[in-house]
Each structure stands twice: as C-alpha cells, then as structure tokens.
Amino acid sequence: xxxxxxxxxxxxxxxxxxxxxxxxxxxxxxxxxxxxxxxxxxxxxxxxxxxxxxxxxxxxxxxxxxxxxxxxxxxxxxxxxxxxxxxxxxxxxxxxxxxxxxxxxxxxxxxxxxxxxxxxxxxxxxxxxxxxxxxxxxxxxxxxxxxxxxxxxxxxxxxxxxxxx
Numbered sequence: 001x002x003x004x005x006x007x008x009x010x011x012x013x014x015x016x017x018x019x020x021x022x023x024x025x026x027x028x029x030x031x032x033x034x035x036x037x038x039x040x041x042x043x044x045x046x047x048x049x050x051x052x053x054x055x056x057x058x059x060x061x062x063x064x065x066x067x068x069x070x071x072x073x074x075x076x077x078x079x080x081x082x083x084x085x086x087x088x089x090x091x092x093x094x095x096x097x098x099x100x101x102x103x104x105x106x107x108x109x110x111x112x113x114x115x116x117x118x119x120x121x122x123x124x125x126x127x128x129x130x131x132x133x134x135x136x137x138x139x140x141x142x143x144x145x146x147x148x149x150x151x152x153x154x155x156x157x158x159x160x161x162x163x164x165x
Contacts, residue, residue: 005046006053007038012061012122013151014144019057019123020050025067026059029120031140045119061122062089068120076104080114087128089152094132112137122148 005027007020018038020028028042035052042050059066064085070078079102086101087093093101095108095115104110115126116139127148130136138145 003048005042005048005050007042007050008053008055008057009033009035010057010061012148014122014140014147017061017122019061021057021059022069024069024071026057026120026123027069029061029122031144059123063123066123068123073119076110077114077117079104080111081118081124081126084115084126084129085124087125089125089128090154092128092130092149092154095129095136096132098129115139128152128154 003022003024005020005022007018007028010017010019015031016033017029017031018035019026020038020042028045030038030041032038039050039052068081073081080098083098083101084093095111096105098111099105099107102111111129115129116137118124118126118139121127121138121140125148127138127140127145135142135145
C-alpha cells in the first residue's frame with residue numbers, strides 16, 4: 001500500500017513551515033519556503049516522493065492530538081516525544097524532568113538527542129523542553145524556539161525574546 005505522502009505550507013509563530021503527512025499521520029515538519037528543497041529532503045529521508053497538496057494539512061500544527069507517523073522512530077525517542085506532548089502551551093519541562101517522566105532518571109542528554117531527532121517539531125512540541133539553567137537547544141534554531149515559547153505565553157520569555165533565568 002502506498003503512503004500517499006502529501007505536504008502543504010503552513011504559517012506558524014516561528015515563520016513558514018512545510019508539513020508532510022500520510023495515512024499514518026504527520027511525518028515531517030520543516031521550516032522554509034523552498035518547496036523543491038523540502039521535496040528533495042523528504043525523499044532523502046524516507047526514500048519516496050511527496051506531493052504538494054492543494055489544501056491545508058488535515059491537522060493544525062497546534063493540535064496536541066494530531067496523529068503522528070511513528071514508523072521508524074526508535075522506542076526511546078518515541079517515549080520522549082510522546083511524553084512531551086503532555087506539556088501544555090505556556091509551560092516547559094527541563095531535559096531532566098522529561099527523563100524522569102519516562103523512567104530514565106539521569107538520561108537528560110539522551111533526551112536532548114531524541115529531541116534533536118524529532119522530525120515533527122511544533123506538532124510534537126520539543127520547544128517546550130529547556131535546560132535547567134536556560135533555553136537549551138533547538139534543531140530549528142533558538143530564535144524559532146523563543147518565538148514559539150513567546151507565542152504560547154511562556155512567562156520566562158521576555159527582554160526582546162531572550163529567555164530570562
């Protein structure tokens with residue numbers, strides 16, 4: 001059975017992104033406006049083409065219950081990504097808190113690695129995970145992380161978008 005992969009551009013607080021989905025759920029979210037580059041990156045990652053949709057994605061990037069295509073995601077990464085879907089907008093957990101939530105106390109660095117491999121940021125809100133003493137990292141860039149946190153009303157984002165301790 002074919003995956004029927006499709007994508008569409010979507011505006012978000014961090015700027016334009018492409019959202020790709022198939023019959024299993026959302027499978028890739030990537031910032032940008034270059035459709036040809038997105039299509040090539042998708043094909044490189046999944047080994048199959050993706051087709052631009054005339055309509056919007058079947059789910060909002062803000063939908064916490066949006067279906068996700070978890071195929072190919074290792075069990076540890078899936079546990080991390082599933083756990084962070086429980087973080088409400090305007091809140092944040094530390095990498096260590098996420099590790100504890102999945103029963104892997106002391107695995108904060110491994111949590112960071114799993115978040116770095118998140119292929120559906122915004123849908124799976126890895127921007128809501130911060131370091132114990134600051135913003136931490138974000139695969140789409142710290143400006144994007146600040147913009148997403150600020151748009152969700154995270155109280156520590158102030159002073160021209162910088163995370164305050």
